[in-house]
Amino acid sequence: MQIPTPSGRFRWRIVALLFxxxxxxxxxxxxxxxxMTDELFRKEMLDVAPSxxxxxxxxxxxxxxxxxxxxxxxxxxxxxxxxxxxxxDRFGTKRGFSLGILVWSIAAVMTGxxxxxSGLRWARAFLGLGESANFxxxxxxxxxxxxxxxxxxxxxxxxxxxxxxxxxxxxxxxxLILEFGWRSSFLITGMLGFLxxxxxxxxxxxxxxxxxxxxEELAYIRSDNEKRIPVNVSWGQLLGYKQTWxxxxxxxxxxxxxxxxxxxxxxxxxxxxxxxxxxxxxTFGVPFLIIYIVSDAGSIFFGWLSxxxxxxxxxxxxxxxxxxxxxxxxxxxxxxxxxxxxxxxAIGLLALATAAHxxxxxxxxxxxxxLFPKNVVASVTGIGGMFGAVGGILLSLLAGRIITSFGYLPxxxxxxxxxxxxxxxxxxxxxxxxxxxxxxxxxxxxxxAGTRL
Numbered sequence: 001m002q003i004p005t006p007s008g009r010f011r012w013r014i015v016a017l018l019f020x021x022x023x024x025x026x027x028x029x030x031x032x033x034x035x036m037t038d039e040l041f042r043k044e045m046l047d048v049a050p051s052x053x054x055x056x057x058x059x060x061x062x063x064x065x066x067x068x069x070x071x072x073x074x075x076x077x078x079x080x081x082x083x084x085x086x087x088x089d090r091f092g093t094k095r096g097f098s099l100g101i102l103v104w105s106i107a108a109v110m111t112g113x114x115x116x117x118s119g120l121r122w123a124r125a126f127l128g129l130g131e132s133a134n135f136x137x138x139x140x141x142x143x144x145x146x147x148x149x150x151x152x153x154x155x156x157x158x159x160x161x162x163x164x165x166x167x168x169x170x171x172x173x174x175x176l177i178l179e180f181g182w183r184s185s186f187l188i189t190g191m192l193g194f195l196x197x198x199x200x201x202x203x204x205x206x207x208x209x210x211x212x213x214x215x216e217e218l219a220y221i222r223s224d225n226e227k228r229i230p231v232n233v234s235w236g237q238l239l240g241y242k243q244t245w246x247x248x249x250x251x252x253x254x255x256x257x258x259x260x261x262x263x264x265x266x267x268x269x270x271x272x273x274x275x276x277x278x279x280x281x282x283t284f285g286v287p288f289l290i291i292y293i294v295s296d297a298g299s300i301f302f303g304w305l306s307x308x309x310x311x312x313x314x315x316x317x318x319x320x321x322x323x324x325x326x327x328x329x330x331x332x333x334x335x336x337x338x339x340x341x342x343x344x345x346a347i348g349l350l351a352l353a354t355a356a357h358x359x360x361x362x363x364x365x366x367x368x369x370x371l372f373p374k375n376v377v378a379s380v381t382g383i384g385g386m387f388g389a390v391g392g393i394l395l396s397l398l399a400g401r402i403i404t405s406f407g408y409l410p411x412x413x414x415x416x417x418x419x420x421x422x423x424x425x426x427x428x429x430x431x432x433x434x435x436x437x438x439x440x441x442x443x444x445x446x447x448x449a450g451t452r453l
Contacts, residue, residue, distance in 0.1 A: 009217075010210065010212055010213045010214070010217060011145045011146060011154075011207075011213075011217065011221060012154075014141060014145045014204070015142075015145075015154050015157050015158050017199070017200065017203055017204065018138045018141060018142070018158035018161070019157060019158045019160065019161040019164075020161065020196065020199070021097075021101070021134060021137075021138070021158075021161070021196055021200065022134060022138065022158055022159065022160075022161030022162055022165065023161035023162075023164045023165040023168070024165065024192045024193055024195075024196045025104070025131055025134045025161075025162075025165065026161065026162045026163075026164075026165025026166055026169070026262075027165045027168055027169050027172070027189050027192060028104060028105070028108040028127065028131070028189055028190060028192070028193060029127070029131055029165070029262070030165060030166050030169040030173075030262055031108075031169050031172075031173050031185050031186060031189050032069075032111070032124065032263075033262060033263050033264070033265070033266050033267075034169060034170065034173040034174060034177075034185070034266050034281070034284060035173060035177060035182050035185050035186070036062075036066055036266070036267065037266050037267060037270045037280070037281060038177050038182050038281060039054065040181075040182060041177075041182040042054060042059070042062050044115065044116075044182075045062065045065070045116060045117050045120060046058060046061070046062055046065075046117075047116055060404040063267070063400045063403060063404055064400040064401055064404060065117050065400070066400060067396050067397060067398075067399045067400025067401070068117075068121065068396075068397065068400070069117065069120050069121045069124055070124075070259070070263050070396040070399070071392075071393045071396040071397045072121045072122075072124055072125045072128070073124040073125060073127060073128040074128060074259065074389045074390075074392040074393045074396055075125065075128070075389070075393050076124075076125040076126065076127075076128035076129040076132075077128035077129070077131065077132045077385075077389040077392075078132075078385075078386045078389030078390050078392075078393065079129065079132075079386075080100075080128060080129040080130070080131070080132030080133070081132045081136065081381075081382040081383070081385035081386040081389060082235065082382050082383065082386050083132075083382075084096060084100055084132050084133045084136050084137075084378070084382055085136045085378045085379040085380070085381060085382020085383065085385075086235070086379060086382065087099070088133075088136055088137055088140055088378035088379075088382075089140075089375060089376060089377075089378045089379045093137050093140050093141055093144070093204070093206075093378070094200075094201070094204050094205065096133060096136075096137060096378075097133050097134075097137035097200060097204075098197060098200060098201055099133065100130050100131070100132065100133020100134065100137065101130070101133065101193055101196055101197045101200060102130070102193075102197055103126070103129060103130030103133075104127050104129075104130025104131045104133075104193055105130070105190055105191075105192075105193025105194050105196075105197065106126070106130075107123055107124075107126035107127035107129075107130055107190075108127055108186060108189065108190030108193060109186065109187055109190035109191065110123045110126065110190075111123040111124070111127070111186040111190070112183040112184070112185075112186035112187035112190065113183070128389075132382075132385065132389075135365070135381060135385055136378040136379075136381040136382045136385065137378070138155075138158055138365075139155070139365050139368055139369060139377055139378065139381045140374075140377050140378040140381070141204075142154045142155055142158070142365075142369060143368075143369040143374045143377045144206060144207060144221075144374060145207055145221060146221060147220065147221060147222075147223050148316070148369070148370060149307065149310055149311070150307065151366050151369050151370070152303045152304075152306040152307050152320075152323075152362060152363055152366040153300075153303045153304050153306075153307040154303075155303055155362045155363075155365045155366050156299045156300045156301075156302065156303020156304065156358075156359070156362035157299075157300060157303065159299045159303070159358060159361055159362050159365065160296040160299040160300055160358070162295075162299075162358070163292035163293070163295040163296040163299065163354070163358065164292070164296065166262060166288060166292045167288060167289050167292045167293065169189070170284050170285050170288035170289065170292075171285045171289075172185070172188075172189065173185045173189070174281040174282055174284055174285065176188055176189075177281060178281060178282060207221055207222075235379065235383060238376065238379060238380060238383060239383070241436060242429055242430050243367075243371040243372065243380075243430060243433075243434075243435075243436055244380055244383060244384075245429050245430075246367070246371075246426045246429045246430035246433075247364065247367045247368055247371070247380060247383075247384045248383060248384045248387040249387070249422060249425045249426055249429060250324075250360075250364045250367065250384070250422050250423075250426050251364060251384040251385060251387050251388035251391075252387040252388055252390065252391040252422075253391065253418045253419070253421060253422030253425070254357065254360055254361070254364070254388070254418060254419055254422055255385075255387075255388030255389070255391055255392055256388070256391040256392040256394070256395040256396075256418075257331075257357060257395075257414070257415045257418050257419075258354075258357050258361070259392040259395065259396065260395060260399060260411060260415065261350070261353075261354060261357075263396070263399070264399060264403070264408075264411070265288075265291075265350070266279075266284060267403075268408055269284070269287065269343075269346075272408070274341050275341060275342075275343045275346070276341055276342060276343055277343045279343070287343070287347050290347055290351060291347060291350050291351045291354055292351075292354065294351035294352070294354070294355050295351065295354035295355045295357075295358050296355075296358070297355060298327075298354070298355025298356060298357075298358045298359045299355070299358035299359060299361070299362050301355075301359065302323055302326070302327055302355075302356075302358070302359020302360070302362055302363065303359065303362035303363070303366075305323050305326075305359075306319045306320055306323040306362075306363050306366070307319075309322060309323065315433075316370055316433050317432050317433040320363050320366065320367070320370070320433060321423070321426075321427065321433075323359065323363050324360060324363055324364075324419075324423050324426075325423060326356075326359075327356040327357070327359045327360040327363075327419060328356070328360070328419035328420045328422070328423050329356075329420075330352055330353070330355070330356035331352075331353045331356045331357065331415065331416060331418075331419050332416050332417070332420070333349055333352070333353075333416070334349055334350070334352075334353040334412050334415050334416050335409065335412045335413045335415070335416040336349060336412075337349040337350055337353075337408075337412055338407065338408040338409040338411075338412045339409065353415065356419070357419075360419060364384075365381070367384075367433070368380045368381045368384065370433060370435060371433060371434075371435050371436060372435070372436055373436070395414075399411060
């Protein structure tokens with residue numbers, strides 16, 4: 001029997017907290033992609049005099065090195081995902097996420113003191129290590145605070161913080177760079193993480209320990225009756241389930257595209273001479289506001305849509321995969337953004353594609369909490385995030401070289417087809433989204449034993 005939705009709404013305050021954390025996470029992550037368009041920053045990173053005129057060869061060299069820096073961030077991010085997932089499942093979300101926030105905030109501030117590409121590479125790697133804590137912590141929190149029927153919507157809401165973070169950065173970073181120099185963009189935005197650490201530490205607790213949570217709302221949160229299991233489940237054991245691989249493939253194919261957007265869109269708009277209007281630091285704000293407000297709407301809408309399908313009586317398999325298909329189709333036209341001369345058309349196509357990606361991400365994050373018991377959600381999310389980061393590393397190492405040799409069209413072609421390919425692979429691996437039972441994790445030791453080949 002379905003338990004009616006309670007009058008209490010305390011659980012949505014937790015989503016607001018996760019939204020804030022994700023926003024600040026993305027401010028610190030995104031600031032480099034805007035700063036990299038600053039001429040003085042490029043010269044300092046290339047170790048040339050401020051009065052030197054950068055040639056095309058020098059600019060191309062900077063872009064290749066920037067791609068390598070981006071790959072270093074993602075490499076540490078991938079490693080961090082595995083470590084943080086393990087840490088959170090064993091020592092708790094509150095302490096695990098607090099450590100992650102501390103590490104990434106220190107790294108963000110440190111970036112303001114670098115003097116060359118080598119220093120930038122190390123600072124970004126340190127940042128990636130800390131920032132990897134955000135999504136395993138958030139998904140674990142959603143699994144603890146929401147029943148399955150509400151998780152995709154809750155995930156869509158907190159995931160919308162990624163877009164708000166990018167929007168804030170599009171306005172803050174150019175202002176700080178133009179008024180106070182590029183170092184201020186890292187120093188000031190990096191301090192936001194320390195404020196978040198204080199808020200998180202003194203606000204977050206598990207539902208059972210929250211005095212303001214009514215008994216009615218707690219019963220609703222626990223209405224799925226999921227059995228808790230011992231936490232000594234190894235990564236090797238989790239990799240023995242098709243459910244893990246379906247989630248990992250979805251992340252591996254789609255995450256690199258999002259990484260490409262957040263790392264390269266400022267340069268795409270700044271360096272594309274075919275556009276009828278060229279963007280630069282002082283004019284980035286409004287176009288990025290449009291793109292990522294639409295993207296925010298996509299995150300919330302597609303998270304809601306999947307939940308709505310389930311309220312109509314659809315199975316999780318039907319609801320999630322139908323929503324993923326709609327998202328994948330919406331991304332297909334993105335390749336035309338690299339061919340049009342209209343800045344307005346390019347912005348519209350990118351807004352649609354990023355909205356679809358965020359809808360995809362919200363539903364993929366729900367996979368982990370749909371398919372696995374709560375005690376291993378952070379570990380599974382970490383494994384999937386690691387695969388996504390590995391895909392991001394590969395694309396980052398190629399991106400600068402592809403862009404300088406062939407332009408942006410090949411990158412957008414890759415983006416246009418990645419989601420459909422991912423969905424086909426997910427369906428082949430896992431024709432039905434069948435959740436694992438706690439008993440399966442306790443007893444299974446066989447390769448791919450989750451669906452018993």
